[in-house]
Amino acid sequence: MKWLPLTTLALSLSFPFAANADWAKVEADAKGQAVYFNAWGGSEATNTYIGWVAQQVKGRYGVELRHVKVTDATEVVKRVQTEVAAGRRTDGSVDLIWVNGENFRNLKQGGLLFGPWAESLPNWGAVDLNKPVRSDFSVPTDGYEAPWGAAQLTFIADQARTPTPPRSAAGLLAFAKANPGRVSYPKLPDFHGTTFVKQVLIELAPDRQLLQAPVSAASFASTTAPLWAYLDQLHPQLWRSGKTFPASAAEMHRMLADGELKLSLTFNPNEAANLIATRQLPTTAYSFGFTGGTIGNVHFVAIPVNAKARAGAQVVANFLLSPEAQARKADVAVWGDPSVLDMAKLPAALQATMRKTAPGALAEAVPTLAEPHASWVEALEAEWLKRYGAR
Numbered sequence: 001m002k003w004l005p006l007t008t009l010a011l012s013l014s015f016p017f018a019a020n021a022d023w024a025k026v027e028a029d030a031k032g033q034a035v036y037f038n039a040w041g042g043s044e045a046t047n048t049y050i051g052w053v054a055q056q057v058k059g060r061y062g063v064e065l066r067h068v069k070v071t072d073a074t075e076v077v078k079r080v081q082t083e084v085a086a087g088r089r090t091d092g093s094v095d096l097i098w099v100n101g102e103n104f105r106n107l108k109q110g111g112l113l114f115g116p117w118a119e120s121l122p123n124w125g126a127v128d129l130n131k132p133v134r135s136d137f138s139v140p141t142d143g144y145e146a147p148w149g150a151a152q153l154t155f156i157a158d159q160a161r162t163p164t165p166p167r168s169a170a171g172l173l174a175f176a177k178a179n180p181g182r183v184s185y186p187k188l189p190d191f192h193g194t195t196f197v198k199q200v201l202i203e204l205a206p207d208r209q210l211l212q213a214p215v216s217a218a219s220f221a222s223t224t225a226p227l228w229a230y231l232d233q234l235h236p237q238l239w240r241s242g243k244t245f246p247a248s249a250a251e252m253h254r255m256l257a258d259g260e261l262k263l264s265l266t267f268n269p270n271e272a273a274n275l276i277a278t279r280q281l282p283t284t285a286y287s288f289g290f291t292g293g294t295i296g297n298v299h300f301v302a303i304p305v306n307a308k309a310r311a312g313a314q315v316v317a318n319f320l321l322s323p324e325a326q327a328r329k330a331d332v333a334v335w336g337d338p339s340v341l342d343m344a345k346l347p348a349a350l351q352a353t354m355r356k357t358a359p360g361a362l363a364e365a366v367p368t369l370a371e372p373h374a375s376w377v378e379a380l381e382a383e384w385l386k387r388y389g390a391r
Helices: 006-012 021-030 044-061 073-085 102-109 122-126 169-178 191-204 208-212 217-237 249-258 271-277 310-320 323-330 348-354 375-389
Strands: 034-040 064-070 096-099 145-152 154-158 263-266 285-288 294-302
Touching: 021 310, 034 044, 034 073, 034 310, 044 064, 044 310, 044 323, 064 073, 073 096, 073 102, 096 102, 096 310, 102 294, 102 375, 122 310, 145 310, 154 249, 154 271, 169 191, 169 217, 191 208, 191 217, 191 263, 191 294, 191 375, 208 217, 217 375, 249 263, 271 285, 294 310, 310 323, 323 348
Parallel strands: 034 064, 034 096
Antiparallel strands: 096 294, 145 294, 154 263, 154 285
8 A cells, every 4th residue: 555644644633643842852852863772583574664664763753773683672671770780871772672561560660761751652642542551461551661562372373284273272282182293382481482371371270360460479389280280281292292392483483384383373463474475384374363362462662761862762662653653564464563553543544454464364353361460471481491491
């Protein structure tokens, strides 16, 4: 489709953007700044999209966006912690970070975030407040991070090899037993692997409500007991008998394409469509979810308290929330990352773009399960590594 100028899009919305003197000053201060955006670099589609964003903010606002590709946001959090502890309080190496979950919680609790600023962005008015944009893994955002996109755990299979996929954790165990060595998941703490473990935890938890509260020794022991029993049964049936695990979802996609695995997974319901379009998966690949639902969340961008280019980072975050940028990101031909904007507030042409589907993308309605409280992540990863990481 033809992309409309941002100003045209803004005028076509059903509400006026907040164009005030304070924001004009932010844009003026941002001009000429270099913004170091620390973001996951494990997807070609994501990297290409961020490259497009860099071109746009350079031409429109005079901001130089530099994508620092990372494999784990936890390392970025540690870097910010180290810099602040060393007294580097105004010229940090990170200006903007793609973050959510336990990493946001750790930054917020440590007083390591600039803000609040997110709800002052002009494009905040387009955000869908029915999505969990003010809570990140049960931790209030309080304006310290701006939503960027939505995600949901999605499984991928090949119709030619797996016409009938498993539809639950119990079904997956039975499927693995029927297909020994052809199922796996990424090794924790890879976030796809952690998400898979959380998915099983939610399905098997005796009391799901406990997962929405901060973890305690007692709640962890009682809630995770069925999980470990399940994994103890599952792992011997996995690829390489569960003695080793794929490093990432990207590796699983390659193994699925090669026929080594029968299933892969992603946190983007449209990723399979992109992989088919780029010939990384066969045209017979398809996406599916579990009948009882799969984990979903919103991912965000945040600004460290010691960021050097605070104004530039806000300008970039505001552009990421613009209807134009959100529609392009949601386009399955570009990235396919679901939008966080309220569709009803967008022009019809952009709504159509965001609703486009492509072969391989998730075509069924899958209920969304809430993420556990952020404090569960570190506890789960530590226990998983203790039990299975050294194998």
